[in-house]
Structure formats: C-alpha cells, structure tokens
Amino acid sequence: MNEFEWHRQLRDLRQPLAPQHDLWAAIETALDDVNATRSPATPVHPRARPARWVVAASLAASLLLAGSIGWHLRHAPAATPLADAAATPWKPADPRFAGAAVELDAARMELQLAIQQAPDSPALQRLLDRTEHQQTQLRQLAGQAG
Secondary structure, three states: OOHHHHHHHHHHHOOOOOOOOOHHHHHHHHHHHHHHHOOOOOOOOOOOOOOHHHHHHHHHHHHHHHHHHHHHHHHOOOOOOHHHHOOOOOOOOOHHHHHHHHHHHHHHHHHHHHHHHOOOOHHHHHHHHHHHHHHHHHHHHHHHHO
C-alpha cells in the first residue's frame, strides 16, 4: 500500500455513514422501561439543597483554614532581606580564586533563600553546610597561596 492509497482511504472516511438500525426506538424503549419500574412516590430529582449540617461544616472548615493561615503568617519568622544574607561577600585578591568565591557565595545565598521557603528540609541544610565548608576551604587555600 502506498501513500496515494492511504489518502484515498482517508477521503473515503469523510463520507457520511448511516446507522444500520434506528437508535431512537431503542432509547425510547429503555426510557419507558425505567419510567415503568419507578414508583410514583419516588422523587425524580434528589433534594436540590444540601442539608444544613453540610453547609455549617463547610463554613466551619473555611473559617478554621482562614484562621490557621492568619496565625501562621503572624507567627512566622521574619524573612531576612537579600542584603543581610550577603552582608560580607568575600573577594579574594588572587584572581584564580575570585570566580570560585563568586560561585560559592551565589550558591550560599540561593540555598539560604530555599531554606527560608522550606525550613525543615535536611537536604537543603546539608547542601548549605557543604557550601560553607567549601568556602572555608577556599579561604584557607587563598591564605596559603597569598
């Protein structure tokens, strides 16, 4: 089969197709069967309004959520501005260490911001400790080289 035959078959699929038998008769019969089995005392639609306790419970849950968010925002520790996080960036005199010092300082600042967003993350704390350790090692190397 080549591409031209595929296109011809696709064009043939665009033609309207009539169903083999009338579908409305089967639908009407099914609806009549359902109406015949339903007793006249059975309501057609369930209650449109929810029970009062459902409304009260949802209102109480909403108030509890709003109150807990407000309490959390009020008692959350104040975020330190970026200027405080990078109070004394270290700039070595030796240009061989300057690039590494800039990268480590930027990494430390990003990790501190990430820790402010997720203070309970042990992985972020380990990364911050490792970065600070590398900064200390870099300062020691710069002191030995200079």
